[in-house]
Amino acid sequence: MIAFENVGLRYGHGPEILKDLSFSIDPGSFHFLTGPSGSGKTSLLRLLLLSLKPTRGRVTMFGEDVIKLDRDRLLQMRRHIGIVFQEFRLLDHLTTFENVALPLRVRGQSETSYRANVEELLDWVGLGDRMDAYPSLLSGGEKQRAAIARAVIAKPDILLADEPTGNVDPELSERLLHLFEELNRMGTTIILATHELALLDKFGYPRMLLNEGELVIHE
Amino acid sequence: MSEGLKIGFYRPGPIVPAQSVAGRTLMLLIGIMTFLSCVTFGGVLLVQKSAVGWSADVGRELTIQIRPVDGEVLESNIRLAISLAEAIPGVAEARALSLEESEALLEPWLGAGLDLSDLSIPRLVIVRLSDPNAADITRLESEIAGIAGAGLETHAAWRVQLNTMAGTIVVSGILVLSLILVATALAIVFATRGTMSTNREIVDVLHFIGASNRFIAGEFQGRFLMIGLKGGAAGGLAAIVFFIAVGMAINAVMPEPSSAQLGFFFGRFALGLNGLLGIAGVVMVIAGLTAITSRLTVRRFLLQIS
Numbered sequence A: 001m002i003a004f005e006n007v008g009l010r011y012g013h014g015p016e017i018l019k020d021l022s023f024s025i026d027p028g029s030f031h032f033l034t035g036p037s038g039s040g041k042t043s044l045l046r047l048l049l050l051s052l053k054p055t056r057g058r059v060t061m062f063g064e065d066v067i068k069l070d071r072d073r074l075l076q077m078r079r080h081i082g083i084v085f086q087e088f089r090l091l092d093h094l095t096t097f098e099n100v101a102l103p104l105r106v107r108g109q110s111e112t113s114y115r116a117n118v119e120e121l122l123d124w125v126g127l128g129d130r131m132d133a134y135p136s137l138l139s140g141g142e143k144q145r146a147a148i149a150r151a152v153i154a155k156p157d158i159l160l161a162d163e164p165t166g167n168v169d170p171e172l173s174e175r176l177l178h179l180f181e182e183l184n185r186m187g188t189t190i191i192l193a194t195h196e197l198a199l200l201d202k203f204g205y206p207r208m209l210l211n212e213g214e215l216v217i218h219e
Numbered sequence B: 001m002s003e004g005l006k007i008g009f010y011r012p013g014p015i016v017p018a019q020s021v022a023g024r025t026l027m028l029l030i031g032i033m034t035f036l037s038c039v040t041f042g043g044v045l046l047v048q049k050s051a052v053g054w055s056a057d058v059g060r061e062l063t064i065q066i067r068p069v070d071g072e073v074l075e076s077n078i079r080l081a082i083s084l085a086e087a088i089p090g091v092a093e094a095r096a097l098s099l100e101e102s103e104a105l106l107e108p109w110l111g112a113g114l115d116l117s118d119l120s121i122p123r124l125v126i127v128r129l130s131d132p133n134a135a136d137i138t139r140l141e142s143e144i145a146g147i148a149g150a151g152l153e154t155h156a157a158w159r160v161q162l163n164t165m166a167g168t169i170v171v172s173g174i175l176v177l178s179l180i181l182v183a184t185a186l187a188i189v190f191a192t193r194g195t196m197s198t199n200r201e202i203v204d205v206l207h208f209i210g211a212s213n214r215f216i217a218g219e220f221q222g223r224f225l226m227i228g229l230k231g232g233a234a235g236g237l238a239a240i241v242f243f244i245a246v247g248m249a250i251n252a253v254m255p256e257p258s259s260a261q262l263g264f265f266f267g268r269f270a271l272g273l274n275g276l277l278g279i280a281g282v283v284m285v286i287a288g289l290t291a292i293t294s295r296l297t298v299r300r301f302l303l304q305i306s
């Protein structure tokens, strides 16, 4: 589903942030992406989100070389990928419901067709009574769950999550992890970046460990 | 029950925030530009309408001037001129101004209580044409020339001057209007780019969750079309109010007869139906210009960032 061959990445003329990455990820798998802060986790996720192109090497997703994608194909591919940003990136002027429904709305679906689905998902992540609240009124944990709901509402094949437990207490972290497990069980491929060792130990999924831009472990 | 109603009336919030500062500034700018365009347009229309009307009125009248000449009987020359004029096809009526009428005409210049019989001033015969195109003015001119001391005044030179002036004003007006439209388009380009940059985060998030450029452009265009329509309507309305106010001010400030004269010149400051339609047209053009310009600018912006 995803294959990296000798991939390198640099921002502008800066130093190489990711060096010589080679790995592949099977459909339906669950990986932890870990490593110290600044090791390149977010940069790797941006490559996977197709928001950056590798400066060298080859990235293949869904069987296609990403460097060759035209605008339309890139858009189609992105619609199979869900993303939870480290800083959530909810839109402040939209309610929780509207934020979560946004991926369906941009796909041209009508509000009547998706309302029930969105409400069900919000109930499932425990935001059923916060649907009409704006992000500025949500707690860190609530924003986190809204961001996760937005990432999965369109049933992506791949879910990328950047430190989705970074802003919540350990108890909620675990509950969110169970939520990702549930999604994975339903067939979504998950790559979850985190540097919380406790979570890694508790949930024994294979790890990809980055250190200074190099992949030191890939299980 | 109440849940059902709430859902029934639910409308998703706009993806581009309605209350963005650039939006309000742009609306004000478009309002002002529309106002200027409408005033220019209305002014040109009034000048043009008045010039055409005045020129036609003047063209319907000729004046024969008969100076007293020694050895001639003025009264019989006047009668001769009248009968010559009335014999010309296309002439409706020829009439000599009485002494009193001539006095009334000269009163503003020479003062009241004037006795014209003491002065040897020319007498006037007013010739009204029923059809200015059919009348044989050249024949009338040559026949009148046969009367000692008589001459025909056709106002032709004056009309040419009036038409040239009106034409110059119309051309300048069209030039000003075009410049205003170009300036508006440029301002919209800058405002659109500003708004896009301000809302860059929204654009990026939309891209990441799978929105096409087409979808994003549509959301922004919708905003700009609304801004264009609202700003344009406000500017157009202000222009109409302006014309009504100026018309009323002229009637209030000017003494009755001169106000009537000015009203005659400016078509009583009445834009009329085609004036209102024209203003509506200007508003539509500006709203359309806003929509198209911002559409192109948004497209360019999206292509540049992806």
Ligand SMILES: Nc1ncnc2c1ncn2[C@@H]1O[C@H](COP(=O)(O)OP(=O)(O)O)[C@@H](O)[C@H]1O
Pocket: A011, A014, A017, A035, A036, A037, A038, A039, A040, A041, A042, A043, A044
């Ligand atoms: N947009 C950028 N431009 C330049 N350098 C960047 C940019 N984003 C990240 N970096 C650099 O890349 C390195 C890896 O960052 P990042 O991928 O965010 O790591 P992590 O998510 O593991 O903390 C850091 O040294 C960071 O300074």
Ligand SMILES: [Mg+2]
Pocket: A041, A042, A043, A086, A162
């Ligand atoms: Mg990071």
